Amino acid sequence: MTPAPASPDATSPAPASEAPWEAPVAPGELDATVEIPGSKSLTNRLLVLAALADGPGVLRGALRSRDADLMIAALRALGAEITEGTEPSTLHVTPGPVRGDVDVFTGLAGTVMRFLPPVAALADGPVRFDGDPEARVRPMLPVLAALRALGVKVTGDGPDFPSHLPFTVHGKGSLRGGAVDVDASASSQFVSGLLLAAPRFDDGLALRHIGATLPSLPHIEMTVATLREVGVAVDDSRDGIWHVSPGAISARDVRVEPDLSNAAPFLAAALAAGGTVRVPGWPASTTQPGAMVPELLERMGGRVTVEHTADDGTSVLAVTGTGEIHGIDVDLHAAGELAPTFAALAALADSPSRLRGIAHLRGHETDRLAALATEITRLGGRCEETRDGLVITPRPLHGATFRTYADHRMATSAAVLGLRVPGVQVENVGTTAKTLPGFDRMWERMLAAGRTVGAGA
Numbered sequence: 001m002t003p004a005p006a007s008p009d010a011t012s013p014a015p016a017s018e019a020p021w022e023a024p025v026a027p028g029e030l031d032a033t034v035e036i037p038g039s040k041s042l043t044n045r046l047l048v049l050a051a052l053a054d055g056p057g058v059l060r061g062a063l064r065s066r067d068a069d070l071m072i073a074a075l076r077a078l079g080a081e082i083t084e085g086t087e088p089s090t091l092h093v094t095p096g097p098v099r100g101d102v103d104v105f106t107g108l109a110g111t112v113m114r115f116l117p118p119v120a121a122l123a124d125g126p127v128r129f130d131g132d133p134e135a136r137v138r139p140m141l142p143v144l145a146a147l148r149a150l151g152v153k154v155t156g157d158g159p160d161f162p163s164h165l166p167f168t169v170h171g172k173g174s175l176r177g178g179a180v181d182v183d184a185s186a187s188s189q190f191v192s193g194l195l196l197a198a199p200r201f202d203d204g205l206a207l208r209h210i211g212a213t214l215p216s217l218p219h220i221e222m223t224v225a226t227l228r229e230v231g232v233a234v235d236d237s238r239d240g241i242w243h244v245s246p247g248a249i250s251a252r253d254v255r256v257e258p259d260l261s262n263a264a265p266f267l268a269a270a271l272a273a274g275g276t277v278r279v280p281g282w283p284a285s286t287t288q289p290g291a292m293v294p295e296l297l298e299r300m301g302g303r304v305t306v307e308h309t310a311d312d313g314t315s316v317l318a319v320t321g322t323g324e325i326h327g328i329d330v331d332l333h334a335a336g337e338l339a340p341t342f343a344a345l346a347a348l349a350d351s352p353s354r355l356r357g358i359a360h361l362r363g364h365e366t367d368r369l370a371a372l373a374t375e376i377t378r379l380g381g382r383c384e385e386t387r388d389g390l391v392i393t394p395r396p397l398h399g400a401t402f403r404t405y406a407d408h409r410m411a412t413s414a415a416v417l418g419l420r421v422p423g424v425q426v427e428n429v430g431t432t433a434k435t436l437p438g439f440d441r442m443w444e445r446m447l448a449a450g451r452t453v454g455a456g457a
Contacts, residue, residue, distance in 0.1 A: 399423020
């Protein structure tokens, strides 16, 4: 085995393409099978738990992207040994004492900047966090304030308590834990980050959400499920309250599910262009928010079928479209990451759409609501912000440069629009390396009928 390298981008700002990528227009009806790499959300949760486990473990089918490689680099800095197996997607993780007096570069990865400060509280010295310029505006106060309430010293560059990157967590080798209140209205990651490290706290953790809303609850359910799978006792019987008991985190040999949210733009392409797109490895049950994709595509005019079920219970999911797309009124509060894909489809639909419950997207990689409204309008569409979402009224679209704001899901939504709109020039398509390296090449191969497409194809 060889050490798992950080990607070339893991300790530097996200890449910018030298020239815009011209999103290809679909040449006709599609007939493609697209193999989607592992889930970023699961990969990074499983990496954290493996690094805190009671022995060596293995992740198979792990995503290798900028976000995942940033997590690998950070955990290695904190003392874990992470090596590759015969494939880059197989990762062997050997835990070690959490190490202080180190630097963690988060890039633009929310999972790194929000999952690892509670881990850093277990370090034997200070852990300094910083990231991409765009990351310095993403909210961090809830998790840092929670650590302070639990007795952890956290400092920023100035005299005030930090609410954004950069900051330093001053670990003392252990953390008692206890009860803490958190306002996670801006991101469920604040809850997940504390829960993942909680089994290593001396007294565990009793966490209560005190905000008015809790976005992306399926991501918290994913965290709870992964904790239980490694033997951690979690009581979530009351809404907005989680009790994590202290105890060992069992080492595992586990396979990572495909990223269903990354599958969304490929499956949406079947509606935009017509024809059929298939994704193998679709799980029979999952905590991923992307599980909503088939139902939403059906509501917008697609036909969803299961073409084959494998011995492991996974299926080949197929979506077929005719090129007709119907508007939709949907609450995406639990799956806001799907909003860019469905906003793109809505701009191509035959009737207006309303995407609701996604005010929290204003604090993602960029203000996704403002970005989508601006860029769809730039192409000639009508996309208006509401208090908690978007209203999209279809209009004839034309080519233009589609800005991505260093946001991977803005780039993939532009690709969906480009299937029907000639001349869509996607700025910095390389930002998709955050969760799906080689997206542009996968997309182009999908348009070649009858081909199996994958990140390594």
